[in-house]
Amino acid sequence: xxxxxxxxxxxxxxxxxxxxxxxxxxxxxxxxxxxxxxxxxxxxxxxxxxxxxxxxxxxxxxxxxxxxxxxxxxxxxxxxxxxxxxxxxxxxxxxxxxxxxxxxxxxxxxxxxxxxxxxxxxxxxxxxxxxxxxxxxxxxxxxxxxxxxxx
Amino acid sequence: xxxxxxxxxxxxxxxxxxxxxxxxxxxxxxxxxxxxxxxxxxxxxxxxxxxxxxxxxxxxxxxxxxxxxxxxxxxxxxxxxxxxxxxxxxxxxxxxxxxx
Numbered sequence: 001x002x003x004x005x006x007x008x009x010x011x012x013x014x015x016x017x018x019x020x021x022x023x024x025x026x027x028x029x030x031x032x033x034x035x036x037x038x039x040x041x042x043x044x045x046x047x048x049x050x051x052x053x054x055x056x057x058x059x060x061x062x063x064x065x066x067x068x069x070x071x072x073x074x075x076x077x078x079x080x081x082x083x084x085x086x087x088x089x090x091x092x093x094x095x096x097x098x099x100x101x102x103x104x105x106x107x108x109x110x111x112x113x114x115x116x117x118x119x120x121x122x123x124x125x126x127x128x129x130x131x132x133x134x135x136x137x138x139x140x141x142x143x144x145x146x147x148x149x150x151x
Numbered sequence: 152x153x154x155x156x157x158x159x160x161x162x163x164x165x166x167x168x169x170x171x172x173x174x175x176x177x178x179x180x181x182x183x184x185x186x187x188x189x190x191x192x193x194x195x196x197x198x199x200x201x202x203x204x205x206x207x208x209x210x211x212x213x214x215x216x217x218x219x220x221x222x223x224x225x226x227x228x229x230x231x232x233x234x235x236x237x238x239x240x241x242x243x244x245x246x247x248x249x250x251x
Contacts, residue, residue: 043238052240057215057237058215060208077238081241081242089243096240097159097161097237
C-alpha cells in the first residue's frame with residue numbers, strides 16, 4: 001500500500017494537469033527504508049512528449065546526489081499518461097529500475113489541463129511483474145517520532 | 152589504479168549489496184571488464200551489442216560518458232564513476248487512442 005499526504009498528492013495531480021498533453025514526471029523522496037514519501041521533486045520531461053518521459057541525464061545525476069547526501073531514496077516515481085489509462089505500459093514495465101519504489105501513474109485523459117478528477121493509481125514493478133496496490137491519502141504522514149517511540 | 156564505482160540499487164545484487172565498489176581500467180570499457188571479473192553478470196546489464204545500453208547512464212566525475220567517447224572514455228586514478236539507470240517510460244506509441 002502507498003500512503004501519501006494530501007499536499008503531495010495534490011501537487012502531483014497539479015503537475016500532471018499543468019504539463020498535459022505532454023507526460024509529466026518526478027519523484028517523491030524519503031528516508032532510505034522508511035517507505036515515507038516526504039519530499040516531492042518535480043522533474044523536467046526531457047523527451048517533452050505525450051507518449052514518453054525521461055529524466056534529463058544531468059538532472060538525474062543531481063537528483064541522486066542530493067538523495068545520497070540526505071540518505072534518501074525514491075519512494076515514489078510518478079508520471080502521467082495523457083491519452084490512456086493510468087496503468088503501466090510495456091515501456092513503463094521494461095524500464096522500471098527502482099525495485100523499492102511505488103510507481104504512481106496519473107491519467108489526465110479525461111479533463112486534460114482543466115479541473116476535474118484524475119485516475120491516480122500505484123504499482124510495484126519488479127522484474128517485469130506489475131502489482132497494483134491501494135493508495136491511502138492522509139492529511140499528514142504520521143510523525144516519525146511517534147512511530148519510533150512505540151513502547 | 153583505483154576507481155570508485157557507485158552502483159545503483161537494482162545492480163547491487165551483483166555486488167553483495169555494496170553501494171560502491173573499486174575497479175580499475177584505463178577506459179570505461181576496461182573498467183567494466185574488470186568489474187565483470189569480480190561481479191559476474193554486471194557487464195551484461197551495462198552493455199548491449201558492444202555499446203552502452205540506451206537506458207543506462209554512466210558518469211565520470213559528474214560528466215555523462217556519452218559526451219566523452221562512451222566506452223572509450225579515459226579514466227585516471229581517483230576518478231569517480233556513477234552508474235544510474237534512466238528514469239523513463241511512457242504510454243508509448245502503441246497506446247494511441249483506439250480508432251486512430
